[in-house]
Amino acid sequence: MATYTTTRSEALYLAAQDVIAGGVNSGARGPGAGWVPGPPVVDHGSGAYLWDVDGNRYCDYLLALGPMVHGHAHPVITEAVTKAIHETGTMFALPYPQEAEAARKIVEMVPSVELVRFGNSGTEVVLHATRLARAFTGRDIIVRFEGQYHGWADQLEWSHHPDLAKAGPREHPRALSGTPGIPEVIGQTLEVLPWNDQGAVERLVAEKGDRIAGILTEPIMGNTGVIPPKPGYLAFLREITRRRAIVLIFDEVISGFRVAPGGAQELYGVTPDLTTMAKALGGGFPAAAIGGRRDIMDLVSDGAVLHAGTYNANTVAVAATNASLDVLRTPGTHERLFRLSEKLMAGMAATFERIGVPVQVQGVGPMFQFWFSETPVVDYRDAARHLNSPKYAALALELHRRGVMVHPSNIELWFVSTVHTDADIDETLQAFEDSVQATKATLTRADD
Ligand SMILES: Cc1ncc(COP(=O)(O)O)c(C=O)c1O
CATH class of the missing domain: 3.40.640.10 (Type I PLP-dependent aspartate aminotransferase-like (Major domain))
Known part of the structure; x- marks a missing residue:
């Protein structure tokens, strides 16, 4: 794994705080939403990928919290x-x-x-x-x-x-x-x-x-x-x-x-x-x-x-x-979105099963998330004890290090775009497996 540094992001995020309240323009982008100590600062996005100002490349499943259903600069x-x-x-x-x-x-x-x-x-x-x-x-x-x-x-x-x-x-x-x-x-x-x-x-x-x-x-x-x-x-x-x-x-x-x-x-x-x-x-x-x-x-x-x-x-x-x-509305678009997303969800579930962590991967096609829960989560009160999960945050950080962009809080979700490919999903699943291995001690703790 190449060295992962975020020094330029940190400096720019800090400097922005002189003129932008909290350095971000929506609550979902700051430390209060889980980006601790701060969010990566983006240089540009193209297709299914984002690059930050430190030159790190990420396969993007944050997708701007949903709008980038066709990736960046389609x-x-x-x-x-x-x-x-x-x-x-x-x-x-x-x-x-x-x-x-x-x-x-x-x-x-x-x-x-x-x-x-x-x-x-x-x-x-x-x-x-x-x-x-x-x-x-x-x-x-x-x-x-x-x-x-x-x-x-x-x-x-x-x-x-x-x-x-x-x-x-x-x-x-x-x-x-x-x-x-x-x-x-x-x-x-x-x-x-x-x-x-x-x-x-x-x-x-x-x-x-x-x-x-x-x-x-x-x-x-x-x-x-x-x-x-x-x-x-x-x-x-x-x-x-x-x-x-x-x-x-x-x-x-x-x-x-x-x-x-x-x-x-x-x-x-x-x-x-x-x-x-x-x-x-x-x-x-x-x-x-x-x-x-x-x-x-x-x-x-x-x-x-x-x-x-x-x-x-x-x-x-x-x-x-x-x-x-x-x-x-091009025929086949949603079939493809579902196929890729279901492959990703199934691969994630299999990874967790291999290391013995009970997880519920829940979603509908290109919108999904997982819960460190023994049983399916059916409403907010059910979810509340798993929200802002430290396990999830630790795993998200390892994913970032391995070039996968997701929000650090499991309040948010994973999105798949029309421009993600099978190769992207395969690479993400490998990064996922490695990230899960890297956080195994945290993920297998009894509490969340
Ligand atoms: C279901 C739902 N409704 C409304 C909104 C508000 O949309 P906007 O952020 O464009 O104002 C959101 C934003 O995430 C949402 O998820």
């Missing part, structure tokens, strides 16, 4: 974006043909979507989905689930990864704001439940169904490692929301276009009323969308419900979206 996306800048200009506050082209692709691909509006980030479009649900039903309460993330806005950054000492009983959690600065009163507009638990939803809906505007859920939990839905759970949510005229919102910011051309709703055959999409949609550019049933989306058509945004559907985001969706 030629089709780069060409589409540069062409848009040169030939179209960037913004007009007027419509132009390519935005309808992108919307039409989404309508064709995502089963429940009849009408679309574009935005710039997942946070924005999820906020908008909750506004639409409230406007459509005339009710106030949004139900959200522990362990899920729907963006950083005051209205939804609640009980994301709550402190269980304060979070109340499992069957009836207390809504806890995720950061100082959020007015407590907003908590009264939310109900928080454990995920994957039909009984909890049934009890709440029986008690307060007439006040519930929407149930908001990631169809595959991707913000506490990866927790797939239990069989029948999404169909149950569909049935109970339909029965009580509650708007079912799938937050497909991570799963959208990634686990199937039409996202988790296509994969599981369950159609929500509204869907939020970002990340893979823009293939590395800030693009997001909300879409859904015509009668609900029509509330914004005539301005009855406000949807706005200076940068919505700018030509760069739309060109990236058109190109990203073209690649994603």
Whole structure:
């Protein structure tokens, strides 16, 4: 193994702290999220690889936390974006043909979507989905689930990864704001439940169904490692929301276009009323969308419900979206993503088995994670005792040394892109085996 040094990264990260708060531009990139003592500073990315400023090369499974579904600087996306800048200009506050082209692709691909509006980030479009649900039903309460993330806005950054000492009983959690600065009163507009638990939803809906505007859920939990839905759970949510005229919102910011051309709703055959999409949609550019049933989306058509945004559907985001969706809807793309990811997951599981460490490798195709747990992890409370695992952090560090880029916290996940190859997966599995051997003493400790 070549010597691994990060001295230039450390120096640049330190210097950046003079002018950037904490030296990073999102909480997920700093020591608080697990990058201890600091994150590698990137020089550039190309295809499935990243290079840091010390010249270390990494096969990238962080993929910018999901958007880089086609790797870095994908030629089709780069060409589409540069062409848009040169030939179209960037913004007009007027419509132009390519935005309808992108919307039409989404309508064709995502089963429940009849009408679309574009935005710039997942946070924005999820906020908008909750506004639409409230406007459509005339009710106030949004139900959200522990362990899920729907963006950083005051209205939804609640009980994301709550402190269980304060979070109340499992069957009836207390809504806890995720950061100082959020007015407590907003908590009264939310109900928080454990995920994957039909009984909890049934009890709440029986008690307060007439006040519930929407149930908001990631169809595959991707913000506490990866927790797939239990069989029948999404169909149950569909049935109970339909029965009580509650708007079912799938937050497909991570799963959208990634686990199937039409996202988790296509994969599981369950159609929500509204869907939020970002990340893979823009293939590395800030693009997001909300879409859904015509009668609900029509509330914004005539301005009855406000949807706005200076940068919505700018030509760069739309060109990236058109190109990203073209690649994603090319036949065979998802089969390949699943084949490579399943090979990686199976290889990881086999490595752990060889050294006798009980692990649950959990995921759906190109989004997965593993838990140092004897049994499958089904919800946040189950996951909580394995979160920010020191074993995982130790293993991630060894992976970095061997040229594999993953987030150092198992709160995050591994992503596989459309440009990873069999050779990449083979090399990663070798690095994985070596990293596991190097951390064997830590990994085989009884505690985590
Ligand atoms: C499921 C989900 N919803 C919403 C968001 C917020 O998206 P953004 O960071 O683009 O605002 C995220 C971000 O990770 C997410 O994972």
